[in-house]
Amino acid sequence: MxxxxxxxxxxxxxxxxxxxxxxxxxxxxxxxxxxxxxxxxxxxxxxRLNLNYIRETEAGTAIGANTKFNDIAHFQWSDGRRILAQALGRAASNPLRNLITLGGSLAFRPVWSNVPTPLLALNAIVKVAGTQVAAYPIADFLQLKRGSKFLITEVLIPPASGHGIYYRFARIRFDYSALDLAVYLETDSGVINLARLAVGNIVSTANRLTQIENQLVGLQISDPLVNEILSTVEIKPVRNPNFSREFLLNLLKTEMERAFTKIRERVDAN
Ligand SMILES: Cc1cc2nc3c(=O)[nH]c(=O)nc-3n(C[C@H](O)[C@H](O)[C@H](O)COP(=O)(O)OP(=O)(O)OC[C@H]3O[C@@H](n4cnc5c(N)ncnc54)[C@H](O)[C@@H]3O)c2cc1C
Structure with a gap:
């Protein structure tokens, strides 16, 4: 090659x-x-840069850019950050997960990448060294031009005391995914205090569904309005050779509802 x-x-x-x-x-x-x-x-x-590490810091978990998918997938995550492990543990194949790195995936970020979506839901920070050292919120980082002349050095994942769900849809397990979804919620007495919903693969650049998030905050998670709000999601899926746009959009709505049901069950159980 x-x-x-x-x-x-x-x-x-x-x-x-x-x-x-x-x-x-x-x-x-x-x-x-x-x-x-x-x-x-x-x-x-x-x-030789020793950027292959996962360290706990006061600000969160710091992951060196050269850390492999499998190292992240097998790390003992103790809170909502485990959605990153779930995403990377399902991507590609086991041999490939021993090669693919977090930094390389963020630099390359093909449409099928399963890295941006969980990082968006977790509000990650991407640290780069270039003409100057900078730390970008993941949403801002994803807007930067690919092939920029800087080195990604680290990704910081802040603590996530809430509930997270990650979903990945592909024709067969080892295939590029056509849709991935990450939902992260923090609740207090059943009321949604913080909502982050991120989608990838179905759009050219993974992004947060901020309009929906804003409407959810303040509602009881069991409120029937939640599903109504989720059903109003408006995105135009990118063309996929295997699935129609209508199918992918319906799948997204269904899986968002399922994610909320699972989180509601967890909240009720606590
Ligand atoms: C068959 C196959 C299936 C795959 N399936 C999936 C999947 O389902 N989900 C998924 O998420 N990924 C999947 N991938 C991985 C994805 O397609 C990319 O190949 C991968 O994300 C690139 O990461 P890498 O570490 O190999 O980077 P490299 O290939 O080494 O580099 C990619 C680019 O990033 C640049 N780069 C690397 N590191 C840095 C850095 N620290 N700072 C700045 N620039 C850097 C390089 O110069 C290059 O331009 C798959 C790959 C293959 C081959």
Whole structure:
């Protein structure tokens, strides 16, 4: 696949990586599963940067950009953050999950990626090093141009004391998904205090359903209005060769309702 590669770089610091990227000599090589054949002649092996870690910090769980899907899927998440593990543990195949990294997936972010949706529902922060060091809320990060000349270094997932549900739909288990959905709710005495609903794959860039979220806050989770509000979701699904737009939109509505039912059952059980 990488027939034009003439040089491998093995830098030991972020500054060295940036110099290579900014001089146009090479691009990062993380899991290597998304590198496209093209004009690239140099690859930067990121392994010496030690960006493969999951650490608890006061602000949340910090995940190094070079951390593999399987490491995240097998981590012992103790709260609503486990929807990230569920998403990445179902993506691709087991051998591929030992290669694919969080940072490479955020940089490449193909429409079928299962990374952005749970990160949106969890309000993650993406840290990058470029001409300057910056930390982007995930929603802002997803608006940046692909192929920007910076290095993704870390993703921070704030604590999530509420309830989360992740759903992924594909024709067969090992196939690109046509729809993924993440719902994260915080409730107090059954009242929805915070709602984050994120959808991916069905749209070109994963995003939050903020209009719906705003209408849900303040309602009892058992209020029949909840399903009415969910049914008003308005998005135009991207074209999919296997499923009609109508089917995907109906599936989204159904799965949102199911997610709320499951969370309601958990809230009632507590
Ligand atoms: C058969 C197959 C099925 C798949 N199915 C799924 C699926 O169901 N769900 C899913 O989520 N994913 C899936 N993937 C993975 C997805 O398609 C991409 O291949 C993957 O997300 C790329 O991640 P990587 O770590 O391999 O990155 P790489 O291929 O190494 O890099 C991808 C791009 O990101 C850049 N890059 C890498 N790391 C960084 C960094 N730290 N900072 C800045 N730029 C960086 C590289 O320069 C390159 O341009 C699948 C892949 C394959 C091959």
């Amino acid at each position: 990488h027939v034009n590669i003439k040089e491998w770089f093995r830098p030991g610091s972020v500054d060295e990586v940036l110099e290579i990227i900014q001089n146009g000599k090479g691009i990062p090589y993380a899991g290597g599963t998304g590198l496209l054949k093209g004009q690239v002649t140099g690859l930067i092996d990121l392994r």
